[in-house]
Amino acid sequence: MAFLGTLDIVGSALTAERYRTDVIMQNIANEKTTITENGEPYRRKQVVFQERPLSFQEELNKAKGGVRIAEVRESDREFKAVYDPTHPQADEEGYVLYPNVDTTEEMIDLMAASNAYEANLTALSVVKAMITKTLEMNK
């Protein structure tokens, strides 16, 4: 059914924002992770969105619109060095490298993601009303 393709647009956005929230949570959770698998402190991750093109001419070319996640980029900002000689990960001079995560920044990102999620939910309710209207047309 053709009109269900519309739901894919909203659905893709909801999925993308959800994923972004997950990554933000991951960043906050690892705010104090001083060691990861590759030996360095945790690096802040950032989700980059990309448009999935929409076209009315090429209905068959799967140009169905929406948004997708282009990449999850790791921030190359400097790690925070904190003086703590008793820490097991401290270097010879007594400094420990902490992740380059800024909680305030993450909280603001989280708010933006949740706002965008809600915006799409509002749009979804309009689509739902339209689909219901179509289905109940011959009643």
Next chain:
Amino acid sequence: MFFQSNEFKVMEAGVQAAWMQQKLHLQNIANLETPGYKAKGLVFEDALKEARGKRDSSSDGSVVRAEIVTQENTVVRPDGNNVDFDSENVSLYKAYVQYSLLLDKITGQFSNYSYVLNSNMK
């Protein structure tokens, strides 16, 4: 019959147009946070032709052809995105109202016809 009349074709085109509008606004809202995304709008070809002064009467009006245009001249956020959620939301609602109005009209016409068709079976 009603569904072959010009009136019905015009309404059908209206329904199609409203649906396309709605889809495009959803696309804009979905890309609210996509860096570099520019809001898109629809321009209907008939309107374009009319503006150019060469509207042909050969088209039957029931098929809607539209062009997607990118809005470049609005305020752009630092990430290169210019989607305005409030205006998208209002336009989406507008498309919804147009759509349901037309559907009600079509349903009304059909029930008139069925009333006429069934009036001799009491």
